[in-house]
Every structure is written in C-alpha cells, then in structure tokens.
Amino acid sequence: MIRVNLVKERPRPADNKPVFDEAKKIALGGSLILLLAFAYVGWSYWNLGETAAQVERDIEAARVEEQRLNQVISEVRAFEARRAQLEQRVGLIEELRRGQTAPVHILDQVSRSLPDMVWLTKMSQSNYDLTLEGNCLTLTALSDFVGALEHSRYFARPVEILNSEVVPATTTTPELIKFSVKATFQMAGLKSTAAAATTPGAPAVPPATKGAGRG
Secondary structure, three states, X not given: OOOOOOOOOOOOHHHHHHHHHHHHHHHHHHHHHHHHXXXXXXXXXXXXXXXXXXXXXXXXXXXXXXHHHHHHHHHHHHHHHHHHHHHHHHHHHHHHHHHHHHHHHHHHHHHHHOOXXXXXXXXXXXXXXXXXXXXXXXXXXXXXXXXXXXXXXXXXXXXXXXXXXXXXXXXXXXXXXXXXXXEEEOOHHHHHHHHHHHOOOOOOOOOOOOOOOOO
8 A cells, every 4th residue: 555645744853953053152152251251351450459459568668668767867867966076075175185285385395496595585375376586696596496496396387487686786785686486386296296105116206406506
C-alpha cells in the first residue's frame, strides 16, 4: 500500500538554534567587556584615591618636618647669637685686662728706650697715643731714642718726631735740643710677650738697648 503525506512539514526548531547562539554570545561578550570596563574604571578611581591620600600624608609629614627644622634652625641661631655675645664679652674683658697693664708697660718701655743725654720733661696720653716732650744734647741721641721705641715692639712704626729746636746755651746750661715725639702704644707687644712667656723654651724678650749719644 502506498501512503501519501499531505500535511506540510513544519520547520524544525533546530534550524534557528545557530542564530540564537550567536546573538547570545555577542550579548555575553558585550556584557563582559562592559563589566571589565566598569571594573577598570573603579580600580583606577580607587588607585587615584589611594595615591591622593598618600600624597596628602607625604605633604603633612613634610609640614611636620619643616616645623621641626624651623625650630632647630631657631635654636641654632639663638645659640650662635649667645655665643657671639659671650665671645664679645670675653674679648672686652681681655681688652680691659690688657688695658689695665698698658700704662705700666708704657712707662717701662719709655724708660728702657731712653739713651744717655736724653731726658723727658712731659708725657701726655690720649688712649694709646703718646706725646713725649724732652731735651737732649745731640740729634744722634734723639734718633737713638726714636729707634729704641720702634724696636721695642710696644710702639707702632713709625715713631714720629713732631719738632726739634735748638735752645741756646746759658751761663748755667749747655746748648740743648728741645724735641717733641709722637708714638702709638700697641697691644701686640703685650700679646707677643705673653705668648713668649707661656711657650716652653721660648727666649725671653730682651730689653731695648740704650744708645749712646755723641756730642
């Protein structure tokens, strides 16, 4: 027997399956990409936040360190100012101490420097500047006196002869030379003497040699 199928065949459901699977894959891939994009944006935002927080912490630490250094600098400056004041006071005390002994050294050195046939009649002092007035019998004796003052190291060079004039002889006095000398006492002589006295084996400073005048 021959059978004839007059019913139209319906399309099989399996024929639409590949199209559905392709769309599903595309949607799934797009969702995955979108999810990854959101994840990356979120991570980037979190990372920027952490970086900004770290920068803020570093800035705050730098501010604290700056304040500490400013305090240290202030303390150092105060210490330097205090040390400068103390050094100035010590220097002033030392200068006053030397100044107290200066007149003694001045008189001693002037006396040591006087050669024969020279004598002083007046000595005036203004700070460390001396004006010596006196008489001598010869210009050679006056020159010896000036040279002895200069070589004593207690008087700055040059020792200046302000004036000299001849005083005629009288019935009771011989002819004299009246002179005026200007000299400046220097503290370096005291320092060199003190250094020589405190240095072991240092030779003593010899006194100035008196020169002999010639008539």
